[in-house]
Amino acid sequence: xxIDVKHIAKLSRISLTDEELKKFxxxxxxxxxxxxxxxxxxxxxxxxxKGHIKLEEVxxxxxxxxxxxxxxxxxxxxxxxxxxxxYGKVFGENQES
Amino acid sequence: xNKELTDKYDVIIGLEIHIQxxxxxxxxxxxxxGYFQKQPNTHVCPVCxxxxxALPVPNKRAIELCIxxxxxxxxxxxxxxxxxxKHYFYPDLPKGYQISQYKDPICSDGYVEISNxxxxxxxxxxxxxxxxxxxxxxxxxxxxxYTLVDYNKSSVPLIEIVTKPNITSAKDxxxxxxxxxxxARYLNISDADMEKGQMRCEPNISIQEKGKxxxxxxxxxxxxxxxxxPKVEVKNIGSITAxxxxxEYEVERMSAELEDGEEIKQxxxxxxxxxxxxxxxxxxxxxxxxxxxxxxxIPVIDISKEDIERIRKEIVELPNEKIKRYMQDWxxxxxxxxxxxxxxxxxxxxEKLQKKLSESMNEKDSAKEASNWIMGPLYAIANKQGxxxxxxxxxxxxxxxxxxxxxxDVFTKNKAEELLNQSIEKGxxxxxxxxxxxxxxxxxxxxxxxxxxxxxxxxxxxxxxxSGKEASIGFLVGxxxxxxxxxxxxNDVRNTLIEELKK
Ligand SMILES: [Zn+2]
Numbered sequence: 001x002x003i004d005v006k007h008i009a010k011l012s013r014i015s016l017t018d019e020e021l022k023k024f025x026x027x028x029x030x031x032x033x034x035x036x037x038x039x040x041x042x043x044x045x046x047x048x049x050k051g052h053i054k055l056e057e058v059x060x061x062x063x064x065x066x067x068x069x070x071x072x073x074x075x076x077x078x079x080x081x082x083x084x085x086x087y088g089k090v091f092g093e094n095q096e097s
Numbered sequence: 098x099n100k101e102l103t104d105k106y107d108v109i110i111g112l113e114i115h116i117q118x119x120x121x122x123x124x125x126x127x128x129x130x131g132y133f134q135k136q137p138n139t140h141v142c143p144v145c146x147x148x149x150x151a152l153p154v155p156n157k158r159a160i161e162l163c164i165x166x167x168x169x170x171x172x173x174x175x176x177x178x179x180x181x182x183k184h185y186f187y188p189d190l191p192k193g194y195q196i197s198q199y200k201d202p203i204c205s206d207g208y209v210e211i212s213n214x215x216x217x218x219x220x221x222x223x224x225x226x227x228x229x230x231x232x233x234x235x236x237x238x239x240x241x242x243y244t245l246v247d248y249n250k251s252s253v254p255l256i257e258i259v260t261k262p263n264i265t266s267a268k269d270x271x272x273x274x275x276x277x278x279x280x281a282r283y284l285n286i287s288d289a290d291m292e293k294g295q296m297r298c299e300p301n302i303s304i305q306e307k308g309k310x311x312x313x314x315x316x317x318x319x320x321x322x323x324x325x326x327p328k329v330e331v332k333n334i335g336s337i338t339a340x341x342x343x344x345e346y347e348v349e350r351m352s353a354e355l356e357d358g359e360e361i362k363q364x365x366x367x368x369x370x371x372x373x374x375x376x377x378x379x380x381x382x383x384x385x386x387x388x389x390x391x392x393x394x395i396p397v398i399d400i401s402k403e404d405i406e407r408i409r410k411e412i413v414e415l416p417n418e419k420i421k422r423y424m425q426d427w428x429x430x431x432x433x434x435x436x437x438x439x440x441x442x443x444x445x446x447x448e449k450l451q452k453k454l455s456e457s458m459n460e461k462d463s464a465k466e467a468s469n470w471i472m473g474p475l476y477a478i479a480n481k482q483g484x485x486x487x488x489x490x491x492x493x494x495x496x497x498x499x500x501x502x503x504x505x506d507v508f509t510k511n512k513a514e515e516l517l518n519q520s521i522e523k524g525x526x527x528x529x530x531x532x533x534x535x536x537x538x539x540x541x542x543x544x545x546x547x548x549x550x551x552x553x554x555x556x557x558x559x560x561x562x563x564s565g566k567e568a569s570i571g572f573l574v575g576x577x578x579x580x581x582x583x584x585x586x587x588n589d590v591r592n593t594l595i596e597e598l599k600k
Contacts, residue, residue, distance in 0.1 A: 011185070011186065
């Protein structure tokens with residue numbers, strides 16, 4: 001089973017060296033390979049087995065407590081004007097890492 | 098497009114509309130939704146901040162509102178609700194995925210009838226969550242670009258309404274967007290204010306050579322060897338008017354490109370309202386790149402027939418039905434019916450006024466008078482004040498009294514409008530004023546006597562009239578109107594004067 005690890009990495013904005021690509025590609029393909037036995041089972045017309053709840057059991061629309069701004073920003077590496085600050089271009093080419 | 102090009106190409110438009118629905122709490126957590134003008138990052142919890150281990154808990158009201166929108170647009174409602182994860186990597190999406198619906202939307206296969214009678218086909222309406230608000234800046238000291246992210250908007254309930262590609266003009270697209278906004282507002286699903294981002298329209302547009310494509314099962318298919326031109330998606334549209342303008346611009350741009358022998362590439366462009374143009378943003382990532390997967394943290398939600406019937410009760414008479422009823426039952430013009438029903442408030446004002454008037458005149462006349470007064474004086478005042486007609490402070494019952502008094506010839510229409518304006522500007526009580534004018538009219542005596550008095554007192558004008566200067570009749574009419582405090586009917590005055598002057 002072939003996968004394009006370079007493409008997957010790009011979608012996740014992770015840059016991999018050629019060496020890392022060479023190392024990870026067979027590893028990831030191996031994982032998919034072993035999971036792929038599941039594909040042999042015929043699931044036509046079989047619905048996903050998941051828990052069900054009734055609409056009336058779903059959370060009522062009532063607003064509650066939030067974190068403070070300080071707490072929200074606690075884990076942010078950079079912050080400015082009460083916001084999380086992220087360096088990089090508009091579409092996320094992160095220049096940091 | 099000029100005539101030559103409109104003869105050559107068809108325009109094909111699909112519209113994606115996102116609407117933030119009116120709930121108190123967010124889609125998957127209890128944070129309050131009202132983020133407008135709030136301090137950044139104060140309506141945030143571990144769930145909408147995407148902290149590891151935090152679990153989403155769906156909001157019942159949000160799901161009800163999504164179903165309500167589906168019912169109002171003639172959709173089928175799913176009996177099981179599934180959520181999926183849509184992955185992409187961007188700072189406004191803290192979890193690295195958005196909880197949305199991929200394969201099984203809550204609502205599917207609906208339609209909305211637009212003004213030209215066409216039923217615009219709705220493919221689906223699904224529930225998802227909004228992303229955080231990001232603003233882009235450049236650092237003065239280093240020249241580095243950066244983004245500031247405020248998570249207050251993260252996970253606010255959002256529904257996406259997707260049409261099939263069966264809209265065929267910019268005007269129809271605008272009309273459809275208007276209908277969707279009206280439905281959302283009539284049913285309190287959303288305030289749908291585009292300037293505040295509560296409603297966002299993203300058209301996808303393509304142009305194809307006439308006769309070389311067909312619309313089948315909700316898809317555009319090529320005929321024979323023809324290669325379809327790809328579609329272009331336009332974002333950043335901030336008003337309903339801009340929907341029409343942006344599409345018109347794109348159609349021009351794409352047809353010019355094709356005529357120059359260039360190939361159109363599938364892409365996303367942004368509407369620049371100030372310049373009135375669209376600007377290239379990016380070539381489009383294909384759907385597979387989102388790596389959708391079933392959301393494992395939310396159980397399947399079962400929707401019963403009883404749930405749907407209970408939600409259906411929230412549907413009120415919508416603009417399309419109102420327009421038909423006003424036209425059929427009351428002979429109101431289509432234009433007036435459309436304008437009056439454009440907001441729920443103005444429709445309610447009209448219907449109340451009609452009902453009050455019908456105590457004094459028949460149904461149709463009541464509707465006609467109500468429509469004329471709303472479309473005329475009331476909208477003039479509302480426009481001047483920059484308000485909705487329901488908010489200009491004219492009590493419908495007072496206005497009804499004024500209209501009835503005018504119809505009973507207590508005073509002229511001019512006088513009635515003057516009273517209406519004075520009641521707004523000076524706070525005059527309309528009922529009192531009507532009574533005053535009624536008794537004034539009684540005390541001034543018969544019109545004949547006043548006409549005689551005016552003829553006696555204005556010998557010059559009488560001489561002028563008799564010597565052929567017919568215009569001076571206007572002067573005499575004015576004098577009589579003055580003495581009657583505007584309570585006489587000017588036509589009666591004119592006729593009585595002419596009769597009297599013949600003697
Ligand atoms: Zn939250």
